[in-house]
Amino acid sequence: MPELLLIGNATQTMLERMATQFTIHRWSDLSLDWLAQNGARITHVATNGHDGIEPTVMAALPNLKLIACYGVGYDAIDTAEAVRRGILVTHTPDVLNEEVATTAVMLMLACYRNLLGNDAYARSGDWAAKGSAPLTRSAEEQVVGILGMGRIGQSIAAKLAPWSPRILYHSRSQKDVPYEYFSNLTEMATASDVLICITPGGAGTRHLVNTEVLQALGPRGCLVNVSRGSVVDEAALIAALQSGALGSAGLDVFEREPHVPQALCDLPNTVLLPHVGSATVETRAAMGALTVDNLLAHLKDGSVLTPVPECAGLLG
Numbered sequence: 001m002p003e004l005l006l007i008g009n010a011t012q013t014m015l016e017r018m019a020t021q022f023t024i025h026r027w028s029d030l031s032l033d034w035l036a037q038n039g040a041r042i043t044h045v046a047t048n049g050h051d052g053i054e055p056t057v058m059a060a061l062p063n064l065k066l067i068a069c070y071g072v073g074y075d076a077i078d079t080a081e082a083v084r085r086g087i088l089v090t091h092t093p094d095v096l097n098e099e100v101a102t103t104a105v106m107l108m109l110a111c112y113r114n115l116l117g118n119d120a121y122a123r124s125g126d127w128a129a130k131g132s133a134p135l136t137r138s139a140e141e142q143v144v145g146i147l148g149m150g151r152i153g154q155s156i157a158a159k160l161a162p163w164s165p166r167i168l169y170h171s172r173s174q175k176d177v178p179y180e181y182f183s184n185l186t187e188m189a190t191a192s193d194v195l196i197c198i199t200p201g202g203a204g205t206r207h208l209v210n211t212e213v214l215q216a217l218g219p220r221g222c223l224v225n226v227s228r229g230s231v232v233d234e235a236a237l238i239a240a241l242q243s244g245a246l247g248s249a250g251l252d253v254f255e256r257e258p259h260v261p262q263a264l265c266d267l268p269n270t271v272l273l274p275h276v277g278s279a280t281v282e283t284r285a286a287m288g289a290l291t292v293d294n295l296l297a298h299l300k301d302g303s304v305l306t307p308v309p310e311c312a313g314l315l316g
C-alpha cells in the first residue's frame, strides 16, 4: 500500500477512509531519524492549517507527491518549495465559509453585548446582590470593515448586511461585490465601528493590523480576528486595549498558538476562543471528507479536487 504521513489531527472517519488505501504513519510517533530511514516510501502527507509541514520534514520526503491540508488556510506549508519540487498541495475551501463567518459574527456580538461579563454577572449572584447589569453597546447599525474579501469575507458580509448600513472592505484588489472598497486599511478602520480580519496568513499579511490601524478603529471600535494571529500585531493590540485606544477585541487566533497572552486574558474587554472558527462536528466532517477525497482522487488517477492556486501550473 502507498504510505502516508499524518501530521496533527484527523477525525476517526478520515482515519478509517485513509486506512483503506494507505499505510498511515503518525508524525507524533516518529522522528527525523525515522524519516531518514523510511521517508523515501512516503508519497502523501495529510496535515492541517495549524501544523502545516516543517521544512525539515518536507526535505526528508524525496518522493512526496501530495500534501493534503485539512483546513482552508495553508500558510504553514511552504507552497513555493512544494511547487519547485512538483508536489501538489490541496486545501478545503468553501465547506467552512458559513461556520467561520458565524464565528466572526458571534465574536462581534459577544464583544458588543458583553456576553461573557453578563454571563458571569448572572452566574455569580451579582445580579441579585448589585441589581441590573451595566448597559452594553448596541450592535445594530454598525459600520463593518472587512479585511479580506475572499470566500469567507463574502459570507461574513452577507450575514451582516441586513444589520449594517455600510459594509466596507480592504483587500489587495477590488472585487465584484456590492460593498465599498478601501485601498487603504487605515482609512477603512477610521470609517469602521468594527474591523473583521479574514485575510490569509503568511509573510504578505503579517502585522497588517498595527498600532496605526488600531488607533484609527478607535476607543469604541471592535477588532475581530478569525484569520491568523500573524495578521495582527498582538503586542500593539494589547497596548491599545490596555490604554483604551481600542474598545474591544474578539479573537479566535493568536500569534503563538496555543499560547494565549496573559495580558489578553486579564482584560475585561476581550472575548477569546481557542482557534475554533470551523470546529463543529458538521463542518469538520465536510473538511475531512474533502481532504480525504483529494488524497483518494490523487491515488486513483493523479487528479485533485481542490488544489491551492499556487499549484495551478502543476496541473495539466
Ligand code: 8YV
Pocket: 048, 049, 050, 070, 071, 072, 073, 074, 096, 277, 278, 279
Ligand atoms: C484549522 C483553519 O487551522 O481552515 C483553516 O484554515 O484555520 C482551521 O480550520 C485547521 O486547519 C483544522 O484542522
